């Protein structure tokens with residue numbers, strides 16, 4: 001090895017290897033490991049965790065010894081002190097307020113609006129029946145509108161506003177993915193093009209959220225006690241947090257779900273039969289119906305097993321600990337990796353096969369072997385919403401369209417592996433052709 005290579009390795013550790021091929025890196029190091037794997041990501045020690053007992057220890061058993069430390073600093077310009085980045089009493093208060101927002105009745109109303117948006121978008125897609133579509137762009141625009149409808153009870157019918165907030169979400173997400181493994185995020189300090197674009201995206205989201213906050217509904221209305229305690233910036237921080245946490249994760253899952261259905265017409269037909277048997281006479285999807293579609297939900301669960309949008313998430317050790325016999329020093333970074341966990345052959349029969357029926361039959365997986373939404377007190381607040389939205393999306397797709405995959409086999413698709421899993425860099429293309437008369441548009 002040359003002097004430069006040695007120096008680079010001494011300073012950056014495993015970072016260059018990780019950044020060059022993130023998915024390959026965690027597969028090589030993580031799948032099958034029964035203890036935390038020591039890594040060096042920059043100057044700090046780090047550990048990759050991809051076994052159930054490790055998730056259990058860090059997220060539940062000894063959770064007070066792990067915090068959302070340095071890893072979250074990169075998110076602060078965007079999320080401020082929102083729920084993802086906050087800790088202590090501020091986090092506690094936000095979580096309580098959000099629980100009220102996600103109560104069954106509030107959620108149902110938001111979901112009804114999200115389903116109207118889905119029906120509208122399906123009608124739009126039907127007009128271009130037979131054309132080639134890139135799934136990531138389609139799902140991004142669709143889920144941004146659905147999440148805004150579900151959370152803020154706004155249908156965002158103005159196409160220019162919908163486009164602007166979608167683009168802002170993409171820029172913000174891309175910046176977080178690019179800066180994630182840099183030792184210093186210079187874009188935050190220098191007048192670079194990237195930095196300007198990121199700040200512009202934040203400003204656009206703030207502008208639209210300020211508009212929604214003028215007559216707060218849904219999630220924003222539930223934040224009142226928090227605003228009274230912590231001041232008006234809470235509204236901005238929590239709304240951007242929920243929007244960004246909820247949009248790209250759901251879009252990524254929607255992409256893999258649609259592509260999986262395209263590659264597996266047998267599964268699409270299996271789902272279609274279930275949905276058609278349960279759809280009311282007017283053919284409209286409603287929130288209550290989504291609970292009665294076990295096959296469709298199992299498909300969503302299986303897609304989130306093989307393609308978990310949150311394919312890794314991080315903690316910082318706040319105290320020394322021992323995880324499965326390995327000493328974890330205070331200050332170490334912990335990478336928890338659902339991608340590697342969900343593909344363990346000791347936990348899943350045929351782990352690389354898409355088999356939704358595994359969630360309907362036979363023994364269910366260890367609680368800590370399946371964590372697409374995390375676990376413990378900081379598990380995803382939007383899990384129920386995301387599952388409902390994805391179930392509705394699958395139901396709409398199989399009953400409305402024939403989906404033809406144009407980008408090759410599912411197993412050959414390698415996700416980008418940024419801050420969320422993402423789609424392959426080259427995109428995933430499909431052709432959507434209308435199957436039958438469209439459902440009524442709300």
Ligand code: HEM
Nearest residue numbers: 084242245246249250309310313373374378380381382386
């Ligand atoms: C398929 C879609 C989604 C996936 C896979 C997902 C996954 C996750 C995961 C794994 C965590 C835990 C991260 C950690 O422990 O560090 C999390 C947290 C969170 N998610 Fe989601 N999420 C999704 C959709 C949503 C939606 C729709 C919302 C909108 C409300 C949302 C809001 C949040 C928030 C606010 C947190 C932070 C919770 C806390 O720290 O207390 N997520 N999500």
